[in-house]
Amino acid sequence: MSTYTEEKRKVTTQRLLEMKQRGEKISMLTAYDYSMASIIDRAGMDVILVGDSAGNVMAGHTTTLPVTLDQMIWYAQAVRKAVKRALVVVDLPFGSYQGNSKEAVCSAIRIMKETGADAVKMEGGREIRESVERILSAGIPIMGHLGLTPQSINKFGTYAVRAQDKAEADKLLSDAHLLEDLGCFGIVLEKIPAQLGKQVATELAIPLIGIGAGGYVDGQVLVMHDMLGINTAFSPRFLRRYANLYEVIRGAAEHYIQDVKSGDFPNEKESY
Ligand code: KIV
Numbered sequence: 001m002s003t004y005t006e007e008k009r010k011v012t013t014q015r016l017l018e019m020k021q022r023g024e025k026i027s028m029l030t031a032y033d034y035s036m037a038s039i040i041d042r043a044g045m046d047v048i049l050v051g052d053s054a055g056n057v058m059a060g061h062t063t064t065l066p067v068t069l070d071q072m073i074w075y076a077q078a079v080r081k082a083v084k085r086a087l088v089v090v091d092l093p094f095g096s097y098q099g100n101s102k103e104a105v106c107s108a109i110r111i112m113k114e115t116g117a118d119a120v121k122m123e124g125g126r127e128i129r130e131s132v133e134r135i136l137s138a139g140i141p142i143m144g145h146l147g148l149t150p151q152s153i154n155k156f157g158t159y160a161v162r163a164q165d166k167a168e169a170d171k172l173l174s175d176a177h178l179l180e181d182l183g184c185f186g187i188v189l190e191k192i193p194a195q196l197g198k199q200v201a202t203e204l205a206i207p208l209i210g211i212g213a214g215g216y217v218d219g220q221v222l223v224m225h226d227m228l229g230i231n232t233a234f235s236p237r238f239l240r241r242y243a244n245l246y247e248v249i250r251g252a253a254e255h256y257i258q259d260v261k262s263g264d265f266p267n268e269k270e271s272y
Contacts, residue, residue, distance in 0.1 A: 013087065026219025027045050028047035031050065033078050040224070044085070054067060055093075073115055090120055104122075122142060123144075146175055147188075147189045188208075188210075227240065
């Protein structure tokens with residue numbers, strides 16, 4: 001079953017580029033804690049994203065906006081300790097890089113220094129150009145994020161598919177070129193038409209990782225809790241569920257409660 005665990009070498013940004021060049025798709029999934037990161041790293045995941053979606057699935061916020069830099073560092077430290085092979089990318093949270101480029105580079109340096117991550121991810125194109133340049137000039141690899149950028153949800157006012165009209169599609173394409181020209185090693189494309197995803201992935205040399213961006217891009221990313229079926233309330237069209245852990249965990253919890261209440265647990269073998 002396990003074919004992707006053969007290659008034990010650490011994944012680097014250079015290796016992702018080589019994967020794109022030879023047409024090998026890139027697998028990417030989020031993680032926020034040691035135990036889950038350890039499992040998906042052993043499974044052979046190429047990239048593990050410590051996403052600010054932690055704000056939704058770990059902390060219960062309705063948006064990613066309340067997540068702080070200290071919180072991202074805490075999650076990332078736990079993930080980094082577990083990961084031996086995957087490239088670890090950490091989201092710069094809302095408010096840690098949009099204000100000014102000096103603050104942006106300080107935030108990125110804290111992530112790299114305090115967590116041991118391999119790279120940071122930032123949302124936006126030309127609006128954050130100065131911050132991107134300054135972080136890259138400090139030697140920190142950046143993954144961009146375009147399309148439905150959740151930190152801008154209040155500006156969008158909706159989680160609908162982005163870049164459906166020509167003006168927004170043109171801007172996305174030119175932002176993608178800009179991020180590549182500045183030196184980003186990859187870009188996440190979220191919730192955009194598949195044909196636009198194809199065009200960006202064809203025009204750019206760096207890997208494009210999609211979430212709701214169709215099958216023509218160079219890799220796919222999902223939020224762990226969504227793909228494992230822990231979070232059942234969220235079911236956009238782009239999501240494929242690979243397990244139904246909500247049922248598994250709830251069933252186990254109900255069984256345990258029953259056994260405790262009935263006195264069945266612990267039995268003699270489980271006692272000293
Ligand atoms: O925070 C996150 O999990 C993300 C993914 C949706 C790409 O940015």
